[in-house]
Amino acid sequence: MKAVIDHEKIGEIAYFEKFWTGKKELFINREPFFKVRKRTYEGQVDGKTVTAELVGGFFSGTTLKVQEETVQLTPTLKWYEIGFSLLLIALTALFAYIPVLNAIIPLARKILSIAVSVGLAIFDVALMKFTRSILLKIAITLLMIAFSFGFCLLLNL
Numbered sequence: 001m002k003a004v005i006d007h008e009k010i011g012e013i014a015y016f017e018k019f020w021t022g023k024k025e026l027f028i029n030r031e032p033f034f035k036v037r038k039r040t041y042e043g044q045v046d047g048k049t050v051t052a053e054l055v056g057g058f059f060s061g062t063t064l065k066v067q068e069e070t071v072q073l074t075p076t077l078k079w080y081e082i083g084f085s086l087l088l089i090a091l092t093a094l095f096a097y098i099p100v101l102n103a104i105i106p107l108a109r110k111i112l113s114i115a116v117s118v119g120l121a122i123f124d125v126a127l128m129k130f131t132r133s134i135l136l137k138i139a140i141t142l143l144m145i146a147f148s149f150g151f152c153l154l155l156n157l
Helices: 081-096 107-129 133-156
Strands: 002-007 011-015 024-028 032-035 040-045 049-059 061-066 069-074
Touching: 002 069, 011 061, 011 069, 024 040, 024 049, 024 061, 049 133, 081 107
Parallel strands: none
Antiparallel strands: 002 011, 011 024, 024 032, 032 040, 040 049, 049 061, 061 069
């Protein structure tokens, strides 16, 4: 995830966070800040050493505290983003446990289907984090539901 913010007092803040590794990079006024402790970074701004603290993460949102200023770098997850992902799991579980399908799909296949839907739900949240449009978030969730149902149907072949 990339966030570039123009702050009136601090200047240009560039923040990069990798989804898979969790690695974070921070630049203020195009000057790199280096990790000192778990959440603390230090760098040079206008010839002075400045300490910055990053609080939060990919899913909880990230806040930067520097020079008595607090800046929200990335937003937190919205309630509907979590709801869309839970809907994906619930619909797959419901699909796997319909009484007519009980004779067709053995228990191991049901468990595998639900495990795949949980993985797709996590991927769904990650993809929604990169978009701002609610319509695109709904489209991503519908696509993940289609993948999940398609996987369930492939298990029946």
